[in-house]
Amino acid sequence: MDSIPMNVSGHFNYWVAIFLMMTGFYVVISRGNLIKKLIGLNLFSTSVFILYISLGKIHGATAPIASETFHLYSNPLPHVLILTAIVVGVATTAVGLALTARIYEQYGTIEEDEIRIKDESL
Amino acid sequence: MLEAIYGASCLAILAVMGLALLRAVLGPSAFDRLMAVNMFGTKTVLLISVFGFLTGRPDFLDIALIYALVNFLGTIAVLRFFEGRKTPACYDEPAEEQKE
Amino acid sequence: MELFIDITLLTFLCITALAITVIRKLFCAVMLAGIFSLLSACLFVSMDAVDVAFTEAAVGTGIATVLMLAALNLSHSREKCPPYQPLLALLVVCTTGAVLVYGTMDLPAFGDATAPIHHHVAPRYIEQSQQEIGPPNFVTSILASYRGYDTLAETVVIFTAGLSVVALLGIRDRRGGQSITTDRSAMKGYLVLRVVTKLLLPFIFLFALYVQFHGDYGPGGGFQAGVIFASGVIIHSLTLGRDRTLKAFPQRFLTILATAGVLLYGGTGLAAMVRGGNFLDYSVLGATALAGQHLGIFLVELGVGVTVFASMTLMYYAFSYRKEA
């Protein structure tokens, strides 16, 4: 590793991505509300996207669309993976939300502990 | 010369974004938050446009264009879904706060 | 300069994420999630991922927020006090985070051109895709041609997700006997909004078509176009009333469309097999390999766009009709 400031600016993106990931993780495991959990899951997935895109970036490069004036392009492969993942992510979130709505109709609540109590009393 | 101006504009837009973010975090009413989100959308349009010129590749204005077109969908959705509610969930109601 | 913008945006993202964690009103959390999406789109632009930013822009402003709000509308919009002690969760999170940060020490620095990720398949995609596939947008050629199998599977996932939401919530067509003029779901009180919506809708649909068919040359493609088209339908339904939307885009039509998209994608692959190539190898479809690739990518992107549009709209229908049922 080079000098400390170089190290910091070189890894800041990854650290922030990890911080966001852990924030999402925390929301998922510490909150009982199902919709809040889904929002946390979305945070988590966006942070993964940021990590992937950070890995594909090259200093001084430009977007991976061929042009006559530029010759250094960022890595297009992570972009392809993440592009589809975003749409799939929304689709799966929608399934989660639909489940939540059904749970609310059946149990009258979307809090995890209340659902458990109702389950046990059945 | 122009590069510096583009950079300065980017910084200014980022500063406005920061202020809007503060408003969104602080609240107090849901309408303030909604306004902040709306404003954030416009600033995103501007940032993406200016950033394209800063990096010398302004062919990606499509992203700004889609924000300009669809950004008000969020506002409509909020107004629509929480219009008929007697106690709009989007409020900071003192009564609701006391319940806890 | 770019590094500074990058770092500022990342800091804003952190602030937003923390605010989402702390805030207990779910409605506000959804609003902040919207800001989070806007910020990440800016960040993607600053990291050269224009196609990704485009998708995030299309998805984050429209569909994601609307679906969240619709789900909130169907249930409580306030979070209770969490029942657990957060300390254990915090401990788990901190430990995992520390391990991950330790793991990043071995990663190459941000923006390093000599990183291993840039030395395997990426150079080939960048240098040869224009001779082999054609479109100047490398992302399109990888998405639709090199990694066509992957994209096919993801289209199927979206299709399945759409079907699952409809299966879970169901769409009831309650139009019988109710005339359009008495539709309560239209935003009658907001005349300006209705007029502006009518004015803008043609442009939104036109722009979606532009994105669909211009994706080879600039950012865009089937995924984004489908989402934008669906956003247009959602705007229509929100302001002008869902019965009118249902008349323009009936549920049965959308179901057929979603299926047709997946079949179009798969059918293109099969057509390549019939012509003597491999599955999803478009080169045999045309007179020359490049013409074949062009045709194949066009069909495949169309299939993706149609499926994404129909599935997203069906999902929205399912959420929006539930309340009335």
Next chain:
Amino acid sequence: MEITAIITALCLVLGSLLGITGGIGVYRLPDFFTRLHACGITDSACAFLILSGLMFQTGTSLETVKLLFILIFLLITSPTSTHALAKAALNSGETPLMEQQQTQQKREER
């Protein structure tokens, strides 16, 4: 230095200043309706100046048309959503500060 560059620079600087003014207003002003007013500055004047400043740099090309469209759509949509927001806020019982003060004054006079 060319004349277009000077115009661009002027527009961008002016737009940025207006934007920051609006941003500070959104942060500091006392109630929702006044904040909405500040938000309006950043949505219309600031956006208009910055985008038209950029337009001077593109000459006659596809980018100019796109910038023009962005500008037009922004100038249509953002006042619309601001209007809708203000209307919704009024409908659901948010009162402007001035009205609050007036009712307070009346109460005191009694």
